[in-house]
Structure formats: structure tokens, C-alpha cells
Amino acid sequence: PEPKYLGREDVRNCSTSPERLPVTAVNTTMRLAALRQQMETWNLSAYIIPDTDAHMSEYIGKPDKRREWISGFTGSAGTAVVTMGKAAVWTDSRYWTQAERQMDCNWELHKEVSISSIVAWILAEVPDGQNVGFDPFLFSVDSWKNYDQGFQDSSRHLLSVTTNLVDVAWGSERPPVPSQPIYALPKEFTGSTWQEKVSAVRSYMEHHAKTPTGVLLSALDETAWLFNLRSSDIPYNPFFYSYALLTNSSIRLFVNKSRFSLETLQYLNTNCTLPMCVQLEDYSQVRDSVKAYASGDVKILIGVSYTTYGVYEVIPKEKLVTDTYSPVMLIKAVKNSKEQALLKSSHVRDAVAVIQYLVWLEKNVPKGTVDEFSGAEYIDELRRNENFSSGPSFETISASGLNAALAHYSPTKELHRKLSSDEMYLVDSGGQYWDGTTDITRTVHWGTPTAFQKEAYTRVLMGNIDLSRLVFPAATSGRVIEAFARRALWEVGLNYGHGTGHGIGNFLCVHEWPVGFQYNNIAMAKGMFTSIEPGYYHDGEFGIRLEDVALVVEAKTKYPGDYLTFELVSFVPYDRNLIDVRLLSPEQLQYLNRYYQTIRENVGPELQRRQLLEEFAWLEQHTEPLSA
């Protein structure tokens, strides 16, 4: 089937004269002029603006949205480069249409994301001998190495400039850095105490082949997890800006001290300097403090994926021990039995909210009273009513018809589409609860789907089932098994342009690295949680995604061996109206019916306990066993 012609009035057209810009485009002319003025002052011919913050966060706070401010493009992934005459953004397929809607004609859009393509463009635009500037606190060691390698054989100089030039151009309009209180999670919501976690990391360091004396933690989920602390510096992520330097004899936490209550200071043992006392230092001191520590007889372990070049460059190379991920990332990836139980229980409550929403939609969409935005607001409200809720885990993706073809479309109060029984609707949403983070996607159709829509949906479901029921050897990397989620789509020439899953955990970020199915994810191990989320997007018509969270568990095999499989902990049935059972194999059908039985067992009693009888009846009906 050919993609439908969109009319494209919603996107910019820079080839006409005058250029045609949609209302959603941002005028960046003055912003670019202010940045170029700074570039001139610093003698830079190009300036690279990545999409992250000083902690390599995927979601960033308002003061860190530099790429968004300079380009107008609000997608969560994408790098901008500004030269004296040109400006360009590189982003992946999830955001191409969004970028065309939001950027004005000052900007080129490059539909790729590799650093090599960015470097190639800079080499073509910047003359020999000129400087290319970057903020070292916005580049991981890994990405700096890739850029550096790209420029090595050229005569352009990659220059680390610790003053952020976008911030200077942004000036007083730049939002302030957050200062909300940082609080300790009640112990019933944590898998271990912070002292136990510190001991585990120290033990890891002792057993490390290069015996580091200290580990520097830069990612925000590392400090939040290690100390069982949370705050709200970043939307949807309960984090606080911080670093930690954990050594064999001391613990230093770099954070604004005024954000702690007296009780939390006591919880952290901040009034001593013993090995189990947390010494607080100001956030801005991290570079100097690491430099001072590195002057001793020490070896500092860093995970290069999350440590920025800004901190890395002050550690002498002979005192560095580098791994891809810090020990905290690796230990955190495997949830202990208490953490698993907490996460599962948050998913039961979350399923209640999603089921309530689906029942509500079924009743109200035919009346024509629901739109994408009011729907998103309602499901967020349902989650907020759940115990231990701390709001959504990301901006709800509520997309009807052609809007669902944009994998990360979110409606606004001003711009949204009415839900209708005549088209498909995709809702991808999640909650932050004190016991767990959730993330689930369901796609539904309340009318008569086309044969192609049913086939595409069923094949996405087959991909989800094939990966979910897979039995594989322990310590297999996710990338090795990822194709199982795509096979049913591939065999008829369909595919999707995003990853197949991501780690998720206990009240941290919704995409909890390093678990997942990509080349830089760590090998699968018992106790990890990952999402499984194949999809299919038909530009201009509809989008499908079926996402569940799964726990990695031991598999029972006919012959003895160390094998793993997945156990779904998302408990919401798929849309029967869109499943073509004729396409399912007997094994897939059997798996699906067994999953539906699990949903009944886990969520049914909770619905009854709350007297949600309409929802209970709906669940019974939608989890009736399917037959070929």
C-alpha cells in the first residue's frame, strides 16, 4: 500500500518563494544571530549543540533544552550544528515530520543520526585550520572520541569550550536551575539500603581486575538509585542534578546542600567523614574535586557512556580505569526479589488505570466527545488516583489515525484530533509510582478496521509474542534476539524505525539503560526488566505499537541448561477487533491465551476488590480465550 499524500500543509516548504511556514514553526533568526556573535568572540567556525545535559540524560530539564531553543525542534533526540552561514539538525525517523513542522527555513534537516555524517557535513562547511567548538559537559567520553576521531585526519580543530555559548545567547530568558527538595524514599519502596548499595559497589571495585580506588558517578539515575533519593529536576524523571565520587574510604555527593531537610541530612550521615558518611560538596565543585582526588595515588573508574568529557579531561590518563558502564549501572540493571515484587505490584495498579481508560473510551468515543488531548488528560488523571502515584513517566502519546504514524506524537490543548470509531487509536503512556515505573502501549479500533490494518496489527502482535515467548541462553545480548520481534513484519515487507525495547525499573527513568535490545546494551540476565514493543507506522494513515514490560526469568527447558525467557508484567489485553487469528500459529495462540489467563489472575481480583464491576466484566470479555 502506498502512503497517502498528506497535503503537507502542516510542514514547512522552503523551496517556494516566499517560503511557507506552518504556525508550529519557530522563528530562530535572532537566536542564531546571538549565537553566531558568541562564536565569533570565541573564534569558532562551527558549534555543536547536542540534545542532552551534563549527565547524558535522555529527558532533560528546561534549562538544558539548548538544542530546542536554538532550533525550535522539540524532539528528544537530535543534534544541531551551527556555522557562520548555515544551521542543521540531525535526527531519526521518529522526528522527521515533527522537525519539518517546528523548524523554520534557517535550518537544514538531516535524516540520519550518525556522528560520522555530522562530521562529514562540518568538514564540507568549515574551511581548513578553523575551530569547531563544543561544551565538554554535554559530550560523553564515547561521543567525544567519535567526533575527535572524525576530525583527526583533517586540519580542523575540535575545541572544548567550558562556557556554553547557547546559554550566553539565551541570556536571562534561560529558565532557572531547579531547587525543589531532595527526599529519601521510604524503606518499604527500596530494594536495599544505600549503605548496602555502597558496600556492593565497593566490593565490585575490589574485585575489578584494575582495582580502582574510586568510581565517579555522573548519570542522574545512578545517584538517585545509590542513595535512594529522589526529586523533580527533570520532567517525568524523579532525579536531581548531582554527581558522586565513591571511593574505598569516602563518599562525596555533589549537590546543592540547601535542598536537603535536616532529616535527610541525618539519613545520609553527613556530619562525619568515615567510609559510610556522605560528604556533601557543591554541584559546581565536581571538576575541581575530581581533579584534586586524581592528584593522589588513586585510580578512578568511570563508565564512558555517561561520563562527560568535561570531567574526564581533568583525570590523568594513567589514573583512569574506563568501562562502558559504571558498576552502579550494572548492579542496578538486575532487580532483587523485593524490587521485582514492587515493580510487579505497580504494574497491577497501572493495569487498572489503563483498563478503566479503555472502558471509558469504548463508551465515549462513539458519542464523539473524546479527543486525543482530553483522552491523554483522562488517563493521566486515572493514574494519579492510583496509590503511590508520582505522575506520568513521560508525556502521554495519545494519537488517532494518521497522527499515530508519528511514533512520538503528543497532542496539545490547541492541536489535537477527535477520536472516532472510524480510525485506529494508539495510546502509549506510563506512570511513576514509588514502587515502580510503568510504560505500556495499546492500539485499538472501535469500528471496522481494514484488512491491511488487521494484518499489520496482528503481525506486530506476532512479533511481540515471538520475542516474549523466546527461550534463549543466559547472557545472550538483546541485539541477538531482537529480530524475533520483527520477523512477522519483515516476511511481508513491513518494519518499524525504532528500537524494540528498553530497560525499566523502580521509580527511575522510563528508558532505564543499559538493558535493552541494541548493540550497546548489556547481556540479558535473570531479574532484568525490559519493554518489548514492536510497531508499524503507515505514514499519513495510522500507527500501531504494542508494548509490554517483561521480567527476564529462568526458562524451563526439556534438557538441563542455563536458559532464560520473558514473563510479561503488563496486564492489559490487546484489541480483539484487530487480531486476525488466522495468522497466528498454534504456539502463538496458546501463548496469548495463557497470557490472558495471567491478566485475569493478576488484575481481576484487584478490580473486584475496588468494586470496578464494569471494568471487571470488560476484562473477562476481552480475555476470553481466542481460537483459530
Added chain:
Amino acid sequence: RAPHIISWTSLWVASALAILSWSS
């Protein structure tokens, strides 16, 4: 929420370096 596909560039660079150092 769907994760984006990570660029393979650094892996290619790492593989190329590994092959080069092995050959030499």
C-alpha cells in the same frame, strides 16, 4: 515509549580498530 535506534558508528570504529590492531 519507543527507544530510538542507537548509531552503529562507534561499534564500527571499535571493530575496525580491533581488526587493525590484530593485523599489526
